[in-house]
Every structure is written in structure tokens, then in C-alpha cells.
Amino acid sequence: MSTKTAVPGISVELPEIKAGFPSPAQDYVENGIDLNRELVKNPSSTFFGRARGTSMEGAGIYDGDLLIIDKSLEPREGAVAVCFIDGEFTLKRIHFERAEGHVVAIWLQPENESFSPIKVTEENQFIIWGIVTHSVRSF
Amino acid sequence: MFAVIDCNNFFVSCEKAFNPALEGRAVVVLSNNDGCVVSRSQEAKDMGIKMGMPAYQLAEQMGLKVGEDVVAFSSNYRLYGDMSRRVMTVLAEIVPSMEIYSIDECFASFKGVSVEQIAAKAAEIVYKVRKYTGIPVCVGVAPTKTLAKVANWYAKRYKGYNGYCIIDSEEKRLKAIGKLEIGEVWGIGRRYSKFLKGEGVNTALDFTQKSAWWVKKNMGIVGLRTQMELGGQPVAQLDVREEKKSITTSRSFGEMVSSLEELQSAVSSFASACAGKLRQQGSAAGCITVYILTNFFREDLPRYYNSITIKLPEASDSTFVLVEEALKGLKQIYRKGYLYKKAGVIVGEIVPCNAVQQNLFEHKDNGKLKSLNNVLDSVNARYGRDVLKIAVQGGLAEEGADKWVMKRTWLSGNYTTDIKDIIEIKA
Numbered sequence: 187m188s189t190k191t192a193v194p195g196i197s198v199e200l201p202e203i204k205a206g207f208p209s210p211a212q213d214y215v216e217n218g219i220d221l222n223r224e225l226v227k228n229p230s231s232t233f234f235g236r237a238r239g240t241s242m243e244g245a246g247i248y249d250g251d252l253l254i255i256d257k258s259l260e261p262r263e264g265a266v267a268v269c270f271i272d273g274e275f276t277l278k279r280i281h282f283e284r285a286e287g288h289v290v291a292i293w294l295q296p297e298n299e300s301f302s303p304i305k306v307t308e309e310n311q312f313i314i315w316g317i318v319t320h321s322v323r324s325f
Numbered sequence: 326m327f328a329v330i331d332c333n334n335f336f337v338s339c340e341k342a343f344n345p346a347l348e349g350r351a352v353v354v355l356s357n358n359d360g361c362v363v364s365r366s367q368e369a370k371d372m373g374i375k376m377g378m379p380a381y382q383l384a385e386q387m388g389l390k391v392g393e394d395v396v397a398f399s400s401n402y403r404l405y406g407d408m409s410r411r412v413m414t415v416l417a418e419i420v421p422s423m424e425i426y427s428i429d430e431c432f433a434s435f436k437g438v439s440v441e442q443i444a445a446k447a448a449e450i451v452y453k454v455r456k457y458t459g460i461p462v463c464v465g466v467a468p469t470k471t472l473a474k475v476a477n478w479y480a481k482r483y484k485g486y487n488g489y490c491i492i493d494s495e496e497k498r499l500k501a502i503g504k505l506e507i508g509e510v511w512g513i514g515r516r517y518s519k520f521l522k523g524e525g526v527n528t529a530l531d532f533t534q535k536s537a538w539w540v541k542k543n544m545g546i547v548g549l550r551t552q553m554e555l556g557g558q559p560v561a562q563l564d565v566r567e568e569k570k571s572i573t574t575s576r577s578f579g580e581m582v583s584s585l586e587e588l589q590s591a592v593s594s595f596a597s598a599c600a601g602k603l604r605q606q607g608s609a610a611g612c613i614t615v616y617i618l619t620n621f622f623r624e625d626l627p628r629y630y631n632s633i634t635i636k637l638p639e640a641s642d643s644t645f646v647l648v649e650e651a652l653k654g655l656k657q658i659y660r661k662g663y664l665y666k667k668a669g670v671i672v673g674e675i676v677p678c679n680a681v682q683q684n685l686f687e688h689k690d691n692g693k694l695k696s697l698n699n700v701l702d703s704v705n706a707r708y709g710r711d712v713l714k715i716a717v718q719g720g721l722a723e724e725g726a727d728k729w730v731m732k733r734t735w736l737s738g739n740y741t742t743d744i745k746d747i748i749e750i751k752a
Contacts, residue, residue: 233748235749236750247752257456257459258457274751277751311346
């Protein structure tokens, strides 16, 4: 059902407005578990990515997993990080090699014995793009 | 004190955020249908690529190989809209209050921030926005908006400032406007700039030395406001100036608003105002952004800011289409339980109307819409704006029409809005 309004020159169909008691359940609709809220603590700095490859299987990250990446977090020792090195994104654990309290080198550690750690040198174009906070795998 | 926070080469920076290999390269983003250059990396600027340069001239006139010497992207407004939302959200958490001015720019009030804290605050903005979103920004701080724009101009051009510049003394003000060419002043268009130079006014400082009477006579009240602002005298209600890349309509509510219905009526009148402006200038918009925010002055109340950008099936100047899409967007970002202080509608991807190509699969009767729009415009022109409005809940356009695709040869992924396009990470 619909009603019509008569404005000079224009006629617009209006859906009928439903009246009556609102459903008592209405106010509870928003209280469900929201994974966005649980897994994305900083929405403005959180991005998603797809893992491709097997080098991080030891950390429980498999080919095709959905990664939740927070750019606002500082890279702690051992953090799983999305790095950009020499033209591509790579997923590794960050290890800071220190001497006398100072960081002397950064290592990108795989979690799979068939891969070797990568030492970041000054020749590499390198950035830590973001820190992985969660990985989502579909079965 | 006011701050202007402006993203550097915004569209290009959005592309670089997901493609760090572009660092150090000449990168441009092209307008709709890959027409002309609308955003340039510093390297592209240094090469002599001009804003607005038609894309074909990159190869034909400059002899550049696209893809090698210069990397070109088609406009990806979904990405830019989402990145803009992120930048604004980060800013909203730092500054006491803000006014979003365009997709890549906002004003903030530094009211209550002590002089000693201003530099730290500006530095925090530069650092956090860059870290959280990957987008570099520059901050200009000064006692007026126009001077803040001046400060921002310097922050952008001089690396030594580390992204922010503060005009907080008479000495700095005089130095800044003394060196600034009049054409670079916010609100002084090309025509006035030419006129002023003819009158011997070459710098912003020269302009402030003209008598107020002379300025008002020759440039009207807007010119006078600019002069007062350059002099350090803040003038309220500045947000009247034209946008280049987009049209924004927004308003702060007199009283805070919480219901969806009230926001719907505000947002539909903003969308309708945008449509009116588009028709006035004979152009159409390809996308529409809706945003809502709570009062960021009130620390005692829960804060919320969100925005959404919707790609229109085809560029449109229709009040009906824009209102309908804006309301769809509003529904998605509206959350119950907040007191909203402001809402706004931004239309982007603006093209001249005669350039709009019809969507072959669109079922809408555009002829009929056009005549309705004309009725709206003529009645409103005669009797004042908004005399004739659309009843909101109409639902005129049909859904599910196939999307018409513009020429977008170099379109990047929707890294943040489409799960199929998220970045891939070698593990």
C-alpha cells in the first residue's frame, strides 16, 4: 500500500508508515557478538591481507589465511609483521639483533625449517608495514 | 589557534600506501575516464608534469613512457574515500574539534591547547596519521584559518619544518605573508590575483596594506574577510568557498540529534543542495560520501565518527538519485545511542554533464528525472532554496542495475573495501 503526496508538479509515491507496538526484541538486536569489534581494536589503522605461502606455518599461518594487520602497533621483538622488502610484501617474525643495547640488525625469521632467515641490510628497501594481530583460517 | 591539516598528494599517497615500491617514483592519478592528471607525486612534479595536464600529453608532449618513466593510476575513489575516513578518524582522536573541509583536508581548532603544546600536537598529528594510515600530512597552525593555510603552504614546501609550521607571533606572520605571492593566498582566485598584481599588490603582505575600503570596493566582503584573516583577525563563518574536486554540504546541528529520522532529513537536504549546485554548474557527480559525527568537544559523551562513499551507477546531478544514495549510505553508518552534532554530504568524481555517458543497462527514465529536477530548480530559484523538496522515503530508482564502467585502464585494487582486493603477503 502507498499514499501519494501532491506537491505542485510532482507526485511521489510514499510507502505506508507502519504504526503499532515496536517489537520488544528490537532493542536487543545490536547486542550480538561482533567480530569486528573483538578483532579490530583500532579500525582506522587496521587493514586486511591474504597470506600466500608456507614460511609461517610454524606460527599457525597457512596459505590463504586472512590476516588482520594493525599499522598503529610498534614492532616488538618476535612480532609477526607484514614487511615490505625489495618490492614485495612478506610475512615474517621480527627479530632485533642487539649489541650493547643498540639494534645492530633486523632479522626476518620464517617459521618453517625449509626457509632461511633474511638479514635486512642497508641495501634493502625495507619497511615494517604493519603488525599482524590475528589470522583467520577457513576450514 | 586554528590548524589546517592537509594530506600530501592525497590520491597518489593512497596508491603508495598499498604499493610501497612506488616510493621515489614519478606517480600520477588521472581523472575520470583517465582524462587528465589530478594528483602528482613530488617526483612527478619535479619532472614538470602539470596539474590538469591531459593524460595523452605525458607521452606525446613530454615523451614519457607511462608505466616506466611515470606510473599512472585511474581514480579509485572508493579507496580514496575510505582512506580519507581513516585519516579523519585518526585526527578526530587527537584534536579537540574539527571541520572536514574536503576529502583530503580539514580544519581543527586548537582552542585550549597551550602555546607550548601546539608544536607537540602538530608533530603528533604528522606522526600518527602517517603511521596509522600510511598517508603523509602537513599541518599549518595560526590564529586564523587563512593564515593557517599560509603556514600549511610553508610546511608543505620546506622539508626542514618536518611537516608542520606554526605562525604564532607578529614577526612570523609578517615574514610568512611577506614572501607569499598573492595568488597563493586561500580565496584569491586567478582573476583577483591578476587584478591585484595590476594594482601593484604582489604579496600577501602588500594586500594587507591596502585600505579595507579599497578591498571591499574591489573585491567585496569575501576579499575583506581574506584581508582581515591575513592580518591575524579571525573571521567566523569562513566555509563558503568553492571546492575544486568535490562539493560539500554540511552543517552542525543547533541541538544534538540522535534519531535516524532527523539525520535522514538533514542528509537528504544536504544531498539535494549538492545536486542543486551540480546542476547550477552543469556537472554531475560519480560518487557520494556521507558522514556523521558526534560532538568532539564533549568529552563526557561517547564519540563516534563514520563516513561512507558510494559509487553511483552513473554520474548524476539528480536530486532524486543523490538523495536516495545518500540515505542508503547513512543507514549503513548510523549507530544508535550517540548524540550527533554534525552531518555532511560530499559529492565527488565531478564531470561536466555533457561528458556523462549513459548506462546502457540503466532502467531509470532520465528524461523524466531531468524535467523533475528542472521543476525543483526553477521553483527553488524563484521562491528560495528548499521550498520544494522531495519526500524522503520515495525509492524511485530501481536497484540492481548493472554498473556502467568508465575507462579505467590503470585502476588499483579496492584494498580496504573489497575482500577480493586485499593485499597479498608472501609468507
